[in-house]
Amino acid sequence: MARERHRPGREAAVSALLETVDVTKRYLDGERRHLAVDRVSITIDAGSLVALRGPSGSGKTTLLGLLGGMIAPTSGDVRVEGESIVHLRDRHRTELRRTKIGFVFQELALVPDMTLDENVLLPLVPTGGATRDERARATSLLERFGLASKAKARASKLSGGERQRGAIVRALVRDPRVLLLDEPTAHLDAANATEVVALLAALRDEGRAIVCATHDPRLADDPRVDRAIAMADGRLVTPPNG
Numbered sequence: 243m244a245r246e247r248h249r250p251g252r253e254a255a256v257s258a259l260l261e262t263v264d265v266t267k268r269y270l271d272g273e274r275r276h277l278a279v280d281r282v283s284i285t286i287d288a289g290s291l292v293a294l295r296g297p298s299g300s301g302k303t304t305l306l307g308l309l310g311g312m313i314a315p316t317s318g319d320v321r322v323e324g325e326s327i328v329h330l331r332d333r334h335r336t337e338l339r340r341t342k343i344g345f346v347f348q349e350l351a352l353v354p355d356m357t358l359d360e361n362v363l364l365p366l367v368p369t370g371g372a373t374r375d376e377r378a379r380a381t382s383l384l385e386r387f388g389l390a391s392k393a394k395a396r397a398s399k400l401s402g403g404e405r406q407r408g409a410i411v412r413a414l415v416r417d418p419r420v421l422l423l424d425e426p427t428a429h430l431d432a433a434n435a436t437e438v439v440a441l442l443a444a445l446r447d448e449g450r451a452i453v454c455a456t457h458d459p460r461l462a463d464d465p466r467v468d469r470a471i472a473m474a475d476g477r478l479v480t481p482p483n484g
């Protein structure tokens with residue numbers, strides 16, 4: 243089921259930031275082929291918070307990976323700000339991913355033996371480390387997310403909620419316009435889940451496109467979510483762009 247919320251006065255600011263056109267991903271699993279995402283066309287606007295829901299194995303994580311250029315499609319197109327990322331050379335795709343897209347994926351959790359501030363600056367290491375502005379930005383993000391006092395704590399000593407907020411800060415350190423999150427409220431208690439949803443809504447209000455794969459009704463049914471899109475067997479259950 244796709245659900246749309248109308249926000250009066252927001253139309254002028256809205257424009258397509260992310261788009262897939264008939265995108266398909268087929269995994270080769272030994273001799274077997276598995277169709278994880280099947281001809282999905284979806285448009286995600288700037289300034290929108292989207293929940294992607296569906297049963298386990300329906301293709302949510304794969305679609306997130308396709309949207310972020312981390313997974314190469316078998317066919318179809320993926321566009322960021324109107325530019326196809328499918329045919330970009332690897333170097334350009336990596337650069338685009340670094341600058342425009344933030345990921346918070348379950349398997350990319352914080353490094354337990356590093357401090358929170360080291361974790362947050364980690365995405366900047368491949369390009370020569372943080373500049374003074376980037377350090378200042380990381381500090382102000384940690385403050386904004388209520389983590390300033392934990393900056394020097396090892397990630398292994400943080401609570402689940404602090405780790406999740408820390409992972410979101412890390413994804414924001416380059417100030418991307420697109421944020422993709424896999425199960426951002428899983429394993430959080432009610433108070434922490436509510437806080438994460440409020441933070442995502444605030445980041446949406448700054449004009450970002452935010453897509454969350456989620457099983458969690460505390461997120462998918464929250465009134466601050468603009469669209470809840472359901473997947474089943476690799477397909478969108480209802481038209482996504484209405």
Ligand SMILES: Nc1ncnc2c1ncn2[C@@H]1O[C@H](COP(=O)(O)OP(=O)(O)OP(=O)(O)O)[C@@H](O)[C@H]1O
Pocket residue numbers: 269270271276277278296297298299300301302303304305455
């Ligand atoms: N690397 C892979 N190789 C082979 N099959 C894969 C691979 N990754 C995912 N799949 C299969 O593709 C299908 C979709 O997986 P995906 O992880 O996208 O689903 P999901 O909706 O995110 O599930 P969950 O909610 O459990 O995370 C599943 O059947 C899965 O087993």
